[in-house]
Amino acid sequence: MKRKDVKTIIPVRCFTCGKLIGDKWEEFAKRVKAGENSGKVLDDLGVKRYCCRRMLLSHVEIIDEIIKFYERPSMDKEEETM
Numbered sequence: 085m086k087r088k089d090v091k092t093i094i095p096v097r098c099f100t101c102g103k104l105i106g107d108k109w110e111e112f113a114k115r116v117k118a119g120e121n122s123g124k125v126l127d128d129l130g131v132k133r134y135c136c137r138r139m140l141l142s143h144v145e146i147i148d149e150i151i152k153f154y155e156r157p158s159m160d161k162e163e164e165t166m
């Protein structure tokens with residue numbers, strides 16, 4: 085079930101509470117990139133504690149920079165909802 089086409093550059097678990105978040109990251113990043121509200125996506129994924137939300141939120145900006153360098157034709161085109 086696990087896909088490895090997206091590099092997970094964040095810790096697998098929240099530093100603060102130990103909740104598993106590595107498996108949420110891929111979907112979170114994808115949906116935020118598609119234009120969804122990041123807070124709403126976190127709610128949908130069941131990331132309710134602020135410590136975990138903060139970890140994902142703080143990393144979405146980093147991957148945004150990284151993705152620019154890794155854009156490839158083979159990557160799924162996300163629909164721009166803006």
Ligand SMILES: [Zn+2]
Binds near residue numbers: 100101135
């Ligand atoms: Zn946490």
